[in-house]
Amino acid sequence: MLKELIDYIKEYEGDNDLGDYLDTRYIRLTEQHHDQIAGAMSEGELVPRKASSCPAERFFLHFNETILFINKLTEEPSAIYDVEMIQKEEDSEDLIFVSFALDDDYVPHYKNRQVSGKTADENLQQSTMLGVMPILIGFMIAISE
Secondary structure: OHHHHHHHHHHHOOOOOHHHHOOOEEEEOOHHHHHHHHHHHHHOOOOOOOHHHOOOOEEEEEEOOEEEEEEOOOOOOOOOEEEEEEEEOOOOOOEEEEEEEEOOOOOEEEEOOOOOOOOOOHHHHHHHHHHHHHHHHHHHHHOOO
C-alpha cells in the first residue's frame, strides 16, 4: 500500500519532490497503540492542542489498513498540514485514496480530485477521511510538546 500511496502523491502533488523528504519518519501503530490512542481521546486524557504545536514536519502514519502521509509543507493558506491517505476497503482488495488539509483546529478540508481508476465516490472518500481523524488527532496531540 505504501508504494501505491507514493505513486498517488507523485501523480497529484507533482510539485512535491519526494526525494526532498528522505528524513520522513514511518510510524506503524500496533493494535495496542491504536487502542490506547482511541481510549485516551474518548476519555479526554489528551489535552487538546493546536495542530501548529505538533513538531513533526512530515511523517507516514500506518495503522490497521490505513497509511497517511502528513506534510507541513502546504500551499493552502488556512492549512497547517496536507494529508494524503490510502486505505484498503473492508472485505475487498480495493484501495481508497483521499486528500485533505488540516487547519489549526484539526478540521479536515477535503480536496476533490478526479482520480481515474481509483476511488471516485466522494461520499466514501469523505466518510473515510472522517473515520481516521480521531487517531490522527490523538497521535499528533500525543507527540506535541
